[in-house]
Amino acid sequence: MSEIIRITDDFDLEKIIDCGQCFRAKFLEDGSCRFISGEKILYIRTVDECEYEISCDFREWKDFWENYFDLKRDYASIRNHLGDGDDEFIESAIKSGRGLRILHQDEWEMLITFIISQRKSIPAIATSVEALCTNFGGRISAMTLRGTREEIYTFPSAEALVGADGDVLAGCGLGYRLPYIRDAANKVHYKEIDLEALKNADDENLFNELMKIRGVGKKVANCVCLFGYNRCGRAPVDVWIERAINEEWSGVNRLEDFGPDAGIVQQYIFYFEKHKNI
DNA sequence: GGCCAGGTGTTCG
DNA sequence: CGAACACATGGC
Numbered sequence: 001m002s003e004i005i006r007i008t009d010d011f012d013l014e015k016i017i018d019c020g021q022c023f024r025a026k027f028l029e030d031g032s033c034r035f036i037s038g039e040k041i042l043y044i045r046t047v048d049e050c051e052y053e054i055s056c057d058f059r060e061w062k063d064f065w066e067n068y069f070d071l072k073r074d075y076a077s078i079r080n081h082l083g084d085g086d087d088e089f090i091e092s093a094i095k096s097g098r099g100l101r102i103l104h105q106d107e108w109e110m111l112i113t114f115i116i117s118q119r120k121s122i123p124a125i126a127t128s129v130e131a132l133c134t135n136f137g138g139r140i141s142a143m144t145l146r147g148t149r150e151e152i153y154t155f156p157s158a159e160a161l162v163g164a165d166g167d168v169l170a171g172c173g174l175g176y177r178l179p180y181i182r183d184a185a186n187k188v189h190y191k192e193i194d195l196e197a198l199k200n201a202d203d204e205n206l207f208n209e210l211m212k213i214r215g216v217g218k219k220v221a222n223c224v225c226l227f228g229y230n231r232c233g234r235a236p237v238d239v240w241i242e243r244a245i246n247e248e249w250s251g252v253n254r255l256e257d258f259g260p261d262a263g264i265v266q267q268y269i270f271y272f273e274k275h276k277n278i
Numbered sequence: 279g280g281c282c283a284g285g286t287g288t289t290c291g
Numbered sequence: 292c293g294a295a296c297a298c299a300t301g302g303c
Contacts, residue, residue, distance in 0.1 A: 020284055021284090114284080117283090117284055117285085118283090118284080118285040118286065119282085119283055119284090119285055119286085119298080119299090119300090120283055120284085120285095120300080120301080120302095121282075121283040121284090121301075121302060121303085122283085122284070123283095123301080123302060123303090124283070124300075124301050124302060125283090125284080127301070127302090128300090128301090173299085173300055173301065174299085174300090175298075175299030175300050175301090176286095176297090176298045176299050176300090177286095177298095177299085178299090180286085214286090214287085215285085215286065215287085216286085217285060217286045217287085218285090218286095219284070219285060219286085220284090220285070220286085223284075236284070237284095238284040238285080239283080239284070239285085240284065241284085270284075274284095280303105281302105281303095282301105282302095282303095283300100283301090283302090285298105286297105286298090287296105287297090287298095288295105288296085288297085288298105289294100289295085289296080289297100290293105290294085290295075290296095291292105291293095291294080291295095
């Protein structure tokens with residue numbers, strides 16, 4: 001049923017789940033992790049150093065999940081390369097975040113999720129997203145690594161949210177973001193914005209198109225670019241990054257210096273900032 | 279119970 | 292043009 005695969009590059013499930021880019025992934029009681037993306041569900045468990053048991057077949061792993069986990073990119077070499085500078089803060093951030101990956105998630109899910117994320121805590125974001133899924137998503141059955149079955153709700157389509165009942169939608173804890181979600185769903189469903197076609201757009205155009213959606217500002221647009229379109233040169237500046245910029249770089253955003261890797265450095269810093277005081 | 283959360287749109291000086 | 296302010300809720 002399951003397969004064993006090897007991952008030799010940086011790969012730390014705990015950090016990946018706990019770095020604020022995916023809000024539905026979680027550890028289960030059997031020690032495996034569950035990831036959900038679109039209609040696909042993956043259970044993955046660490047077996048040994050660099051060795052993992054996965055619930056899907058080898059083909060689906062190759063065709064989908066390898067890309068999802070950004071495994072074609074060599075993070076170890078990127079880390080070494082980034083550590084060249086004399087910035088001790090970056091050194092520490094990279095060291096602390098080793099094992100993180102920029103997930104290549106579904107662009108529609110990222111759009112809605114990060115619109116919701118504004119002025120919400122990470123647990124609260126997860127609660128809202130989960131409520132959206134149970135109320136408006138599809139239901140599919142999945143087989144865990146232990147051979148038991150789980151019923152999982154998929155992320156709702158744009159169509160489902162366009163037709164969503166207002167009261168139920170409000171019950172998902174969206175607060176003042178509700179009209180933003182409506183606007184995004186409408187623009188996507190009626191192809192005012194073509195999320196699929198934007199995969200071929202350059203970073204700047206993609207960013208500008210996303211910004212046309214109500215409730216999508218610079219930060220959210222960059223999160224969608226980074227986590228939904230795998231544009232690793234985009235570096236969202238949120239309160240944590242802002243704090244780091246002010247405290248460590250006296251107000252200068254040095255992320256820009258990292259060009260195509262700026263988003264990866266951003267993730268390392270985000271993780272570092274969130275965990276250093278725990 | 280009060281404070282703050284992976285911000286953004288609007289308004290005001 | 293930048294600064295200040297409002298915004299709905301949930302989690303701790």
